[in-house]
Amino acid sequence: MKIWTQLLLLISSLSFYGQTGAVSGKVTDGHDGIPAASIIVSPIGYSLATDEDGNYFIKDIPYGNYEIIFSAVGFKTIRKKIAIDKPEAILLTIVMEEDNLALEEVVITGTMKEVSRSESPIPVEIITPKLFKKNPTASLFEAVGMINGVQPQLNCNVCNTGDIHINGMEGPYTMILIDGMPIVSALSTVYGLSGIPNSIVERIEVVKGPASSLYGSEAMGGIINVITKSPVKAPIISADTFVTSWGELSMDGAVKINTGKATSLLGLNYFNYNHRADKNGDNFTDVTQQNRISVFNKWNFEREENRVFSLAGRYVYEDRWGGELNWSKKWRGSDSIYGESIYTKRAEMIGLYQLPATERIFTQFSYNWHDQNSYYGYTPYMATQQVAFVQTYWDKQFGEGHTFLLGAAFRYTEYDDNTPATASADGTSNQPQRTPLPGVFIQDEWHLNDNHKLLGGYRFDYDKNHGGVHSPRAAYKFSPNANNTIRASFGTGFRVVNLFTEDHAALTGARDVVIAEALKPERSYNGNLNYILKIPTESFFLGFDVTGFYSYFTNKIVGDFDTDPDKIIYDNLKGHAISQGVSLNTDLTFTFPLKVMAGISYMDVFQIEDKGNGAVRSQQLHAPKWSGNLISTYTFRKGVSIDLTANWYGPMRLPILPNDYRPEYSPWFCIANIQMTKKFDYGLEFYGGIKNLFDFVPKDPILRPFDPFDKHVDDPVNNPNGYTFDPSYNYASMQGRRVFLGVRYNLL
Numbered sequence: 001m002k003i004w005t006q007l008l009l010l011i012s013s014l015s016f017y018g019q020t021g022a023v024s025g026k027v028t029d030g031h032d033g034i035p036a037a038s039i040i041v042s043p044i045g046y047s048l049a050t051d052e053d054g055n056y057f058i059k060d061i062p063y064g065n066y067e068i069i070f071s072a073v074g075f076k077t078i079r080k081k082i083a084i085d086k087p088e089a090i091l092l093t094i095v096m097e098e099d100n101l102a103l104e105e106v107v108i109t110g111t112m113k114e115v116s117r118s119e120s121p122i123p124v125e126i127i128t129p130k131l132f133k134k135n136p137t138a139s140l141f142e143a144v145g146m147i148n149g150v151q152p153q154l155n156c157n158v159c160n161t162g163d164i165h166i167n168g169m170e171g172p173y174t175m176i177l178i179d180g181m182p183i184v185s186a187l188s189t190v191y192g193l194s195g196i197p198n199s200i201v202e203r204i205e206v207v208k209g210p211a212s213s214l215y216g217s218e219a220m221g222g223i224i225n226v227i228t229k230s231p232v233k234a235p236i237i238s239a240d241t242f243v244t245s246w247g248e249l250s251m252d253g254a255v256k257i258n259t260g261k262a263t264s265l266l267g268l269n270y271f272n273y274n275h276r277a278d279k280n281g282d283n284f285t286d287v288t289q290q291n292r293i294s295v296f297n298k299w300n301f302e303r304e305e306n307r308v309f310s311l312a313g314r315y316v317y318e319d320r321w322g323g324e325l326n327w328s329k330k331w332r333g334s335d336s337i338y339g340e341s342i343y344t345k346r347a348e349m350i351g352l353y354q355l356p357a358t359e360r361i362f363t364q365f366s367y368n369w370h371d372q373n374s375y376y377g378y379t380p381y382m383a384t385q386q387v388a389f390v391q392t393y394w395d396k397q398f399g400e401g402h403t404f405l406l407g408a409a410f411r412y413t414e415y416d417d418n419t420p421a422t423a424s425a426d427g428t429s430n431q432p433q434r435t436p437l438p439g440v441f442i443q444d445e446w447h448l449n450d451n452h453k454l455l456g457g458y459r460f461d462y463d464k465n466h467g468g469v470h471s472p473r474a475a476y477k478f479s480p481n482a483n484n485t486i487r488a489s490f491g492t493g494f495r496v497v498n499l500f501t502e503d504h505a506a507l508t509g510a511r512d513v514v515i516a517e518a519l520k521p522e523r524s525y526n527g528n529l530n531y532i533l534k535i536p537t538e539s540f541f542l543g544f545d546v547t548g549f550y551s552y553f554t555n556k557i558v559g560d561f562d563t564d565p566d567k568i569i570y571d572n573l574k575g576h577a578i579s580q581g582v583s584l585n586t587d588l589t590f591t592f593p594l595k596v597m598a599g600i601s602y603m604d605v606f607q608i609e610d611k612g613n614g615a616v617r618s619q620q621l622h623a624p625k626w627s628g629n630l631i632s633t634y635t636f637r638k639g640v641s642i643d644l645t646a647n648w649y650g651p652m653r654l655p656i657l658p659n660d661y662r663p664e665y666s667p668w669f670c671i672a673n674i675q676m677t678k679k680f681d682y683g684l685e686f687y688g689g690i691k692n693l694f695d696f697v698p699k700d701p702i703l704r705p706f707d708p709f710d711k712h713v714d715d716p717v718n719n720p721n722g723y724t725f726d727p728s729y730n731y732a733s734m735q736g737r738r739v740f741l742g743v744r745y746n747l748l
Contacts, residue, residue, distance in 0.1 A: 022059040022089035023082065026050075027070055030095055030593060031639040031679045035748060037072040037096070052748040053681075057089070070094050097591075121445065121455040121477040123487055123530045123547065125585075127204040134631060134643040135673045136242055136687070136742055138250040138271045140196050140204065144224060145647055147206050148599025148629050149583045153622050157701040157727040157734065158322040159340040159376075160288035166208050166222035167549055168579050168605035168623035172495065173221025173524075179228055179312065181350050181366040182215065182389055182411065196314070199238045199254040200267035200296050202229045209491055209526040209549060216409065216439050216461055216471075220493025220524040221551070221579075228312065231256055231265035231300045235683075235746045242742025244691070246287070246735060247275035254296075267296035276325050279736055280697065282705040284727075286734035288322035307354040308362070316346040324708070333375045338708035338725075342374040360395040377709060383417035393441075405443040412436050438462055453477040461494070466521045469494045487530040495522045520572050526551040543587035553577040556607065575615065577607035579623075593635035600628040619653045622731065624666075626650030639679035643689075646672040655728045659721040662700050666731040669696050683746035688739070695737040702727045 027037045033054020040047045041058060044066070050056045058068075061084050071077040075096040082090065117124060125147050132143040144164060145152045153171070154162040163171020175182060178196070207223040215223065239253040254267040271292045276285055298312035321327070323339030331337040348368040355361040366389045374381045393407025416422050416432035423431060439461035446454040455475040462468050473491035527550050535542040556573040581603035588596045605620035630646040651665040675689030703726040707713070710724050 019063045019087065020060045021063065021084040021087055022057065022061060023068065023084075023092055024057040024089045025055075025092040025094065027054045027056065027072070027094045027096060029075070030635055031641070034072050034075065034096060037070060037075075040069045040071075042067045042069060059089075068092070070096065072096060118479075118485065119453070119477075121453050121475040121487060122207060122489060123528065125206045125208075127206075129198065129201060129203075131631065132198070132204075133744075134633065134675065135645040135691075136240070136250075136675075136740070137198075138248065140198070140201070140226065143198075144204060144206070146629060146631065146645070148585050149208060149601045149603075149627070150206060150224075151622075151624075151627065151649075154730050154733060155728065156340070157730050158284065158288070158338075159320060159342060160322060160733075161342075164224065165622065166206070166224075167551070167581065167583075167601075168603040168620055169221040169551070170620075170622075175215055175219040175221075175223045177215070177223060177225040178348070179350055179352070180225060181364060182387070183348050183350060183366050183368050196226060196269070196294065196296070198269070199240060199252045200228050200234075200265060200298070202227045208547070209489065209528050209551065214441060214443065214457060214459065216411065216437065216459065220495050220522065220553075228296075228298055229254075229265060230310075231263040231298055234265045235748050237745065237747040239746075240742065240744045242687075242740050245739040246273070246277060248273045248740075261302040263300045263302075265296075265298045267298075269294040269296075278325055280699075280701070280734070282702055283324055284702055284705050285322045285325065286697075288320050290318065290320045292316070292318040292320075303354075304356075307356065308352055309354065310352045312348075312350040314346075314348040316344065318342070318344040320344075324705075333378055333380060335378045335709045338377050340374070340376045342372065344373075345371045361392065362395070363390070363392045365390045380418060383415070385416075386414045388412045401447045403445040403447070405441075405445075407442075408438070408440045410436070410438045436464065451479055463521065469521065483534040483536070485530075485532040487528070487532075489526075489528045489530075491526050493524040493526070495524075520555045522556055523554045524551055539591050541587075541589045543585075545585040545587075546582065547584075548582045549580065551579040553579075553607075573607055573609055574611075575607060575609035577605075577620070579603065579605045579620075581605075595633045597631040598629065600626070602626055621653050621655055624650040624652040639685075641677050641679075643675045643677070644672070645675075646670055649731070652731055654731060655726075657703065657721075657723060657726060660703070660723075662703070662729060666698070669732060670694060671696060671732065683748065685744045686742070687744070688741040690737060690739055692733075692735060692737045696732065697734050697736050698730065698732050701729055701734060703729065 027034045027039075027050050033050070033052075035050060035052045035054060037050040037054065037056075038047065039049065039056055039058070041061065044062070046058060046061065048056060048058065063084050065081070065083050068080045068082060069077065070080070078094055078096060080092065080094070082092065084090070117126065127143065127146055131146060135143075135146065137143045141152050141162065141164070144150050149167055151165040151168075152162060153165050154160055156162075164174050164176070165171065166174050177183065205223075205225040205227060207225075209222060234254065234256045236256050237254070241249075241251045243249050249270075249272045251270040252268070254265055257264040257266065269292075271290060273287065273290045276289070277287060278284065279286055294314065294316045296312070296314045299310060301309040303309055319342075321339055321341040323341075324337050327337045327339035329341070331339055332341050346368065348366070350366045351364065353363045355363065366387075368387050370385045372381065372383045389409070389411045391407060391409040393405055396404045396406070398404060413435040414432055415435075416430070422433055423429070439459055441457065441459035443455065443457040446456075448454060453476070455477075457473045459471040460468060461471070471492050471494060473489065475487065475489035478486045528547060530545070530547045533544040535544075553573075554576055556577045557570060581601060583599065583601040585599040586597065603623060603625055605623040606617055607620065608615050608617050610616075627647070627649045629648075630644065632644045633641055635641040648668070648670040649666070650668055653665055654662075656662055656664050672693040673689060673691045674693055675687055677685055677687040679685040704710075704719075704723050705725070708725045713719060713722065713724055
C-alpha cells in the first residue's frame with residue numbers, strides 16, 4: 001500500500017511540476033472543537049487527527065481534485081470535495097452532527113462488564129455531564145432526577161434529608177454504587193450522593209428493577225452507578241462554580257497530575273448555604289443551612305499488557321442544620337428552641353486490580369467509614385458505620401457465543417449507635433451489629449446470533465440470621481435490525497434490613513419507633529419488557545424507548561404512620577406489595593439545532609395487607625401515579641445555547657395525622673428551569689438562568705411549628721384534634737424561584 005501511495009504521489013507531483021497547496025481549518029460540533037477527529041485525504045491517503053481544540057493543517061498536497069473525509073466517534077461522517085490549484089492554504093471549517101445511530105455509549109452496570117449500550121441485554125439509562133450541565137445542581141442527588149422514573153425525594157422539611165425512588169419504591173430499595181462498588185448504603189444513603197464532585201463524574205448509569213444476582217443485598221429495586229472519570233482521559237484542569245440569588249455557593253474543580261507511570265485526578269467540591277429564608281412565615285428555615293467539603297483522588301497505574309489497576313479515595317465533611325430561625329449551636333440538644341443539627345464525617349476507598357494472569361481475573365475492593373453526630377430537637381442520634389467489601393470475578397469467553405462471569409464476594413458491615421437497635425437483649429450494654437455477608441455468583445451471556453442474545457444469572461448469599469438466599473435472573477434481547485430492539489427480563493432481589501440506618505422518619509424526634517416483631521428479609525420478583533424504536537429521516541431523528549414493569553414484594557417492611565400519631569410501628573407486611581407501570585422516553589433531534597428529550601411514567605405502587613377483617617389496599621407514600629420530565633436545547637450561532645428542563649408530578653399520597661386538615665394527596669405541580677450558556681474558545685463558558693420558574697412551593701409543610709416539642713399538645717381548647725409536631729408532610733423543595741450565575745472552564 002505504501003508503494004502505491006508513493007507512486008501516486010510521484011505521478012501527481014510530476015503532473016503539476018511539484019506544485020502543492022494546503023488545507024486548514026477547524027472541526028466543531030457547532031460550538032466546541034472536536035479533538036482527535038480523523039481526517040483522510042482521498043485518494044492519496046494522507047491522514048491526521050485534529051488537535052485538542054479541533055484545529056488541523058494539511059500541507060504539501062499536490063495540485064488536483066480530492067475528497068476529504070472527516071470522522072469522529074459519535075458524529076456523522078462528512079465528505080468534502082475540494083480542488084487544490086493554488087499554493088495558498090484553503091480554509092475549510094467543518095461542523096459535524098451528532099450521530100444518534102452510531103453513538104454507542106459503553107455501560108457496565110447491567111452485566112458487570114463493559115458492553116455497548118445497544119448490545120446490553122439489560123436496559124441501562126445514562127446521564128452524562130453534558131446532560132446534567134443543562135440544569136446545574138450542587139449535588140448528584142438532584143441531578144439524577146433528570147431520568148424519567150427516578151425521583152429524588154426529600155423526607156424531612158427541617159433537615160432536608162432525602163432518598164432516591166426508582167419506579168415509586170423508597171430509597172432503601174435503591175442501591176447506589178461508585179465505580180461498581182457498594183460504597184453508599186445504609187447509614188450514608190441519605191447523604192451518599194452529596195459531595196461527589198461533578199467534575200470527576202464520567203456518567204451515571206441507572207438500572208431499574210432487581211439486580212441482586214450480581215450485586216447482592218439492597219439491589220432489589222434498582223441501581224444507580226456513579227462512574228468516575230479515568231484520570232488518563234480527564235481534562236488537565238476543570239472547574240465549575242455557580243451562585244444563586246438565595247445565597248447558595250457551589251464550587252467544583254479537578255486537576256490531572258502525571259507522575260511517571262501513574263496518572264492522578266484530584267477533585268474538590270465545596271458547597272455553602274447560610275441564609276435563613278422563611279418565605280412561608282412558619283418561623284422555620286425553608287432550606288437547611290449547609291457547609292460541606294469533599295475531596296476526591298483517583299489514581300490509574302500503567303501496567304504491562306494494559307492490565308487494570310486503579311485506586312480512589314474520598315473524604316466528606318458536612319455541617320447541616322435546620323429549625324427555628326433563632327436557633328444557634330448553643331441550643332443543640334435542648335428543648336427550648338427546636339433545631340436539627342447533623343455533623344457528618346465520611347471516608348471511602350475504592351480499588352480495582354487485574355491479576356497478572358493470562359485469564360481476565362479482576363479483584364475489586366472498597367472500604368468506607370461513616371460517622372454521624374446529630375440531634376433532632378433534643379433526641380440524640382450518634383452512629384458509626386464501617387463497611388468492607390472485596391470481590392473477585394473471572395471474565396471468560398467460551399467459544400464464539402458464550403461469555404461467562406464467575407465470582408465471589410464478601411461484605412462485612414459494622415454498625416453502632418445510641419438507640420435500642422444496638423443494645424444487648426437485656427438493654428444493659430451496647431452491642432454493635434456485625435453483619436458478614438458472603439456470596440457467589442455466575443452469569444452466562446449467550447450470543448445466539450446477530451439478532452438474538454440470552455443472559456442467565458444466579459447468586460447465592462448466606463446471612464447469619466436468615467440463612468441462604470437465592471437470586472436468579474434471566475434476560476433476552478432481540479434486534480431484528482438496527483432500528484428495533486426488544487428486551488425482556490426477569491429478576492429477583494433481596495434485602496437484609498436495618499431500619500434505623502435507612503428510615504430518617506424514625507429519627508426526627510417527632511414520633512417513637514416501635515418494632516412489632518423480629519423482621520424478616522424482604523424479597524422481590526420483577527419482570528420488565530422494553531422496546532426501542534429508532535426513526536431516522538432526512539430532517540429529524542426520532543427515538544422511542546418504552547418499558548413496562550411489574551415488581552412483587554414479600555415480607556416488605558412498612559412503617560405504620562396512621563395507627564398512632566405519636567409512633568411509627570414497623571412490621572413485615574402481612575400481605576404483599578406491587579409496583580407496576582409503564583414509562584416512555586422520547587428523543588427528537590432536528591437537522592436545525594434543536595434537540596428535545598421528554599419522558600412520561602405511569603406507576604401504580606401499592607400494598608395489600610390482611611388486617612384481620614379482609615385485605616386492605618393502600619397506596620404507597622410519595623409515589624405519584626403520573627410523572628415526567630423534559631429536556632430541550634436550542635443552539636444558536638457563536639456558542640450560545642438555551643436549555644429548558646422540567647420535572648412534573650401528579651398527586652402523591654402523603655403522611656398525614658388523624659383528622660388532618662391538610663389534603664392527603666399533593667396537587668399536580670411542575671418544577672421548570674431555564675438556562676442560557678455562552679461558550680468561548682479555550683474551554684471557557686458562562687451560564688445563568690432561573691430555577692423553579694413557576695415559583696412552586698408546598699403549603700403547610702410543618703404541622704404545629706409553633707410547638708415543636710409538643711409541650712402544649714394536651715390543650716383541648718387550642719388543639720381539639722390532638723395534633724402533634726410533624727415535619728414529614730413533604731413532596732417538593734421549599735425553595736422558590738431563584739436566579740443563578742456560573743462559570744465553567746476545561747483545559748484539555
